[in-house]
Amino acid sequence: MSRGFSTLELMIAFAILCVVFAGVAAAQYGTQYWALMLETSGEALSKAQAEIDSLRMAAEIDFLAASSTAFAASNACGSGEFCYYRENSVEDISSCAKRVETVVSWRSARFATSTVLLSDFLVDFSGLLATGGDCGTAFSADSWASLEENQSFPLQGTPAGIDALLGTVYVIEQNPSRLAIIADGEMSVYTPSSNEAFNAIDVAHNFADEKIYAYIAATSSQLRIIDVTDPSAPEEIASTTLATVPSGYQAGWRLQYYDGSVYIVTRQMNKPAAREFHVIDVADPENPIETGSYKLNTSPYAILVRDQKIDVSTSRFAYLATTHASRELMVLDVTDPQNISIVATCDLPSSQQGTSLFMIGNMLYLGRENVPSGGEDLYTFDASDPTGDDFCASFAKADINDDSFSRHVQAIRGIGKHLFVATNNTTNAHGKIQVRDANDLVKTAAFTLDALVENGIDFDADTGIVFAITGGANPALHFLRGE
Incomplete structure (x- = not known):
């Protein structure tokens, strides 16, 4: 009878140990994820702002030419390397106004895809x-x-x-x-x-x-x-x-x-x-x-x-x-x-x-x-x-x-x-x-x-x-x- 209790206690202890190890692993994964986020989100935000600025400059030269564009990944994601995706979406509101949206997504081999989004309005004041x-x-x-x-x-x-x-x-x-x-x-x-x-x-x-x-x-x-x-x-x-x-x-x-x-x-x-x-x-x-x-x-x-x-x-x-x-x-x-x-x-x-x-x-x-x-x-x-x-x-x-x-x-x-x-x-x-x-x-x-x-x-x-x-x-x- 005492042997049975000892076996049960051992199994419970082992389960607790697994939970502890899983928690440690999850905590370590979360720590690594947020560390990567802190490191990359600023760069992604900077890339998104650069795209908005680029669209704004293009619109100043030729407002009607500012249009939606998609970009290839910065690196080969298939190889497991870190990479960014960029996409600009331009919606014409009228002949002299546009709504622009830039999405920058990034991922590494171990983590899910993350995304930042910036939007703005462009107005052709000369057309107005x-x-x-x-x-x-x-x-x-x-x-x-x-x-x-x-x-x-x-x-x-x-x-x-x-x-x-x-x-x-x-x-x-x-x-x-x-x-x-x-x-x-x-x-x-x-x-x-x-x-x-x-x-x-x-x-x-x-x-x-x-x-x-x-x-x-x-x-x-x-x-x-x-x-x-x-x-x-x-x-x-x-x-x-x-x-x-x-x-x-x-x-x-x-x-x-x-x-x-x-x-x-x-x-x-x-x-x-x-x-x-x-x-x-x-x-x-x-x-x-x-x-x-x-x-x-x-x-x-x-x-x-x-x-x-x-x-x-x-x-x-x-x-x-x-x-x-x-x-x-x-x-x-x-x-x-x-x-x-x-x-x-x-x-x-x-x-x-x-x-x-x-x-x-x-x-x-x-x-x-x-x-x-x-x-x-x-x-x-x-x-x-x-x-x-x-x-x-x-x-x-x-x-x-x-x-x-x-x-x-x-x-x-x-x-x-x-x-x-x-x-x-x-x-x-x-x-x-x-x-x-x-x-x-x-x-x-x-x-x-x-x-x-x-x-x-x-x-x-x-x-x-x-x-x-x-x-x-x-x-x-x-x-x-x-x-």
Whole structure:
């Protein structure tokens, strides 16, 4: 009996000894692991910071060229030697903002992989200034898995266009023509002396004089400039007609402000000397001066202007969505307004016209009229080099028709990974705003707004709100947020 107890005591003692040895081994392993961590984490953090600094420097040279990269291991991990992995991830927020993330991982033969992560935001301040502050530098934390309306505001006339800047919304209306400004829940109105139609609007902050101006494409006066610095007291300060446009033509159609100039287009004019594309210097907003023009022989329905670095030189390009049956997408080099030239034209399947444009980073999005029988109405192009041979090869494309209403794309806006695509049928009776993935164009959500008008949405990154305008018997401004 005593022998049995002795054997049991011996087994217990042996087990305790094993636990002690295991604890010692674990403690020794932990000590070695944390010693290695202290030695290597600082170096890994330094490598991550170096990558962030490198991306920041690259963006200062050419903001649009800063992109995601992966690096090979510093040493051959297969041999059991210590090594680091590095990877940069760059997400375009807009055409002048990026979110960058650097991950550095490391491991040795005996220990699990460890990781450090650093992130930062990069802003192209020259691009921000060039767009008059209307570029979208705030990262949207919303998932946009759905759209919800949380406010609406009644309008009086027939809305024809919208722009939002720093939380203030500018809506042009027809019948009668006027500019409605909605700020802090209050509406102010500018009414022109003549009841000409307003067709398009772009609002920009002029950082030279710290004022805000609304540039309006109109029919007979063609370009009107309104000082809207004080939303409660808008004041017209200048207007100008376009050179080569014959008297009596209802000309002002679409426009964009960029870097002290307004790029404005008319619809197609059959007279050989009448030019549809015009550049107006508005460095002095009270004294607009036309500096160049170009004959397009088509009607642009959307215009997008930006500077790009190609190789070692910087050029200014104007992207146009047009009605031309074999040139639905056109690109002009407008670096020198006196010597404008075509650098690219894209002939898309079928003959439906281009209707809308938007850009996030180097991704150019083009919307079209409804292409029947399941044809694609929404395209993505890599615009990193519009002069390249493969520019017209679409990166992605999608049929936006999700019901039986033969939808066409009316407007495109976006932020980060999300596109907001305004769609409607030819009578504008069945409006719908689709949320689509900016990479593969897959639809992720939709919100129905009957009577959604052409060019009837804008996204204000400063407030995270999608603004939309509808016509019909009860015209209104709608405030939509993501869920």
